[in-house]
Amino acid sequence: MQLYPPTGHTLPHLYGWVTDSATQVVEAANPGRRRSYAMMTTATGATTGSPSEWSATIDRLSFGSAGTLKREEEQVKRLFILSAGNVSPKLWASYPTINTTTTIESPAQAWNALTVGAHTEMTEIDAGKWPSLKCIAAEGALSPSSSTSMLWSRGWPFKPDVVAEGGNGSTDKFGAVVGPGSLRLLTTYHDMTVSPLVETGDTSAAAAEVARLCAHLTTRYPDYWPETIRALVIHGARYTPAMLQSLAKNPSGNDKEGLVRRVGYGAIRADNALNSTTHRPTLILQEKIVPYRKEGSDGRLNKVNMHRLPWPADELLALGGAELQMRVTLSYFIDPNPSQRGWQSKFRYQSHGLRFSVKAATETDEEFGQRINKIEREEAADGDELESMPDPDSGKWLLGSRIRSRGSVHSDVWNGTAAELANKSHLAVFPVGGWWKDWSQAERHGVEVRYCLIVSLEVSEEIAVDLYTPIQTQIVVPATPAVVDISIPTS
Template identity: 65%
Template structure:
């Protein structure tokens, strides 16, 4: 578990009185604010914008201050080195909501003998009237005071009418000398308008323009750096970023191993993270440098992400991982398809022959041009074998350690001339080999890039809406149900546009910015599609491996999936009365959602995350039969008394199980002893109303159902009694070697869900006795997170940390 700082120790009376004095100052500011608006003949004010400083950082869920009953709304949250800053809008006359809670904190105790509202009041360091700096939420520094530029102003929607909010704001802003561009972008509870003014003018107007929730810059896009800058200007921007780079030169760093067309190692944004000695080629006589350009484009994303953000910033730019490259393409011609598994194996051998023990994420964007049907190929099965560290023979492990590996693969792209068929074309174009590999992280693409400068491109219309599937992204909608869901996750892959119905790649504002191979021509280039998405996920895996060096490849994969979330555009595809087919379609387009670096890398006080790395021996030889052997029963360390006391309050539990299988790719019908996977693992959680005995019976029956399903039989399952609480459920999530699900219910129900079992089901190790694999032990990573609304004022982190238990191994007779 990630550690958190201790709660601040406060002398309740002194602390409470100091906060009350600050609120009195805000009362006086509110009265002055009203007089100023009246003097300028502006509409009556509807409230005050207040900044609340919280210490220590990360201790309070910002939702604890979203008090709908009092009309108090959280506008924005920014995190600083040692504190969080929450900006709230407080309606007229509602400062008393804070005053009431603070007075109760001073004079009243809970039934546990603690000050009332202590979880809230103890972390409040101060109240102050919000100014420009509190509303500025961009990661880059604010602009100089007198420089006129365009700003994004994020406004609270008043009376549920976005259009009226924009009109009213524009009228008042015009009187203050602020130019507001026609049009706005609506979001839930917000609209975004573009305004041209100076920082100084906004600072004077913030109190009078009382609907502002956030101020951001209008960020440059890839189009700015590629179209609006000449190559000489690009050099200046790149030189500035190079001076701010903080590269990790340690030999112990985590690496991304790029299997592509080579890399231009001398590029100023690459050379500090890629030693010349780590520039390899599949064949020693080949050149490790990039003659194509694709590998250098991917290297830029692997190291920096979309370069528009670090280039536009003025902050230090840390690159905590390093890069190594293997050029897998010959100088002329292409490898025959049937050799690509061998090519991948040889490329892995090249880097491991130099440095075996490096912590690596292998990133490969090459795919076969023909769509996969989900059936294993030589290429995908080789990746599965390499990931699992298998030998490709039937020799048992005999306690010899395996060299397991993490692979990140792109899902393959839809050719851009077909993008006019979006989104239907994405449903019928399938992920390409080797993207069907069970043990790899296969990455699809979504997009948040929707801005088109219509002054420059008046006839263009964006294809994909914000947060939706990228036009390039393939899916597995046509795969048979027996194969895993792919992609596993999606990441930014850019967008496209239509010009009078004809599809185009770009303009560049819809693409990602990266490094260019030919530095004599330009330093920067655009990229996109599932290749760029896979490069971004590889970067996230390297960040994970840097922060948590003891985590297995299975664990890194689990954390990436566990942190992913569906965007509103993705979730909107699920109808209110969602059926199994609706959920399956979601998984076959987006996997488990868009990657989220913060969720993947961090655990919060309101979202504690448990990470377990365990093993079991799934099978045992009983005379002439191989039977299921062992399950691990994990006691969930929930503070049951505290949860039970919360009663009907809603909570969320997310579980992800990740393990690697040994493949059996011969195409003889993947049933019985010819199943593709060596073994299967599942997880199940004790139902709130189940006894331990009934829970054990349910686990026993799941394996029989699994075998019957493989033989085409379908019988009434013995379901989790809390099945309605799961997003996907036990049957839908039981595909492949990565499984994730979310349970939502009441705190009282969660308190009774006291055990989680990880148990084996069938595989060819069990069914194929002559293979002599029944004694092999297997590893798995299990991630469990719990999310509770912090406003409930209950500390779950500390008792969970104290109660983490080792698994209990139980043998189930067959």
């Protein structure tokens, strides 16, 4: 669904206020209910990725901040699932170029929201009934309707975060067609007396599917934060073969960045988000950190949170050269800068920033500590940081620290051998700059913030190994106090 201004009028800057008011109405009726907010309405028009009144309001509601909120008051965190906005069907014949030039619409640039684009697995057309029609998108590729952030200004978060099924379109000699029905999704119709079902699709349908997954996650894991639910959806997503076709054999940073700007972290996979298995154990940590401290009148970056990963070293060493993946996702909500003047500096929109780094297989604990402490964290908030002591394993990460560091959710995949992973024993979460550090009058030095950290291992089902049980044993009965207390979802 999209909002169109009346002819001759500009869009009013009241959508944030309306969203805020609607949220209050819903919560007043049942304030104790756990909920996620799904919104399929966007404002038409090109965006640059910079905040709008609407997206900033969603960031504020997600974080739980308000203009009169005092530090000691309990903050209510909220998860918003937003559709990315659609390419007009009239333009589908220009797929996929038109998707590159059609930008994600407001408020879907919100840092804290889970923004959803569309991909499709629907490619079946009845040739007997529709002999002249051909599918626009290949199986697993971006839907013709899905907008992207390919033209956004550099530095703002990559969107969408994930994609879900949004249906396909077709073409003949007369142009693009929405459908036929075999390329569209079904949903219930609002008037049962007219029809029980109706066709749907595009990023609105995709956002509804992601909202459904969030509801399942919230029901199964009632103690998980909104930041964690968002992280699980992203962590469970995977790139399809069609999505990866855009990458060269040795992809450049621009190639990887283009992949994330088109389809985020991939297509959602409910089973990955909901479950662990013996070949895919998933570890979840909900933790807090104080990003900044005050020294005199100046703000300073505070300490690093170091987590020891409970890997079953004996089992991994026994696998030797077997290839596996380690996937890491860090999710937190930022407090948006209340002054639009601060938005001129892309990293000062966020109250604080967090990053993660994993010990390299060839590093000692001491060398890893030195590398983390030498990271130029003051400059790292702009997403283009370079480490003064580079990660020796940087070539094994799919995206790398520069690309994965945009926004308030960071996810990446490391590929290597089981023997190498046995030595990757520690993961650090550390703060970078934000307006809380620099604006002393805001009195945010010493304030604690939350983050969710998810780490999973994935090894081929053809290998006879159980990684889940030895990890679970270490967590339930820690061998030493240094092992972090991480819960594992049951399968």
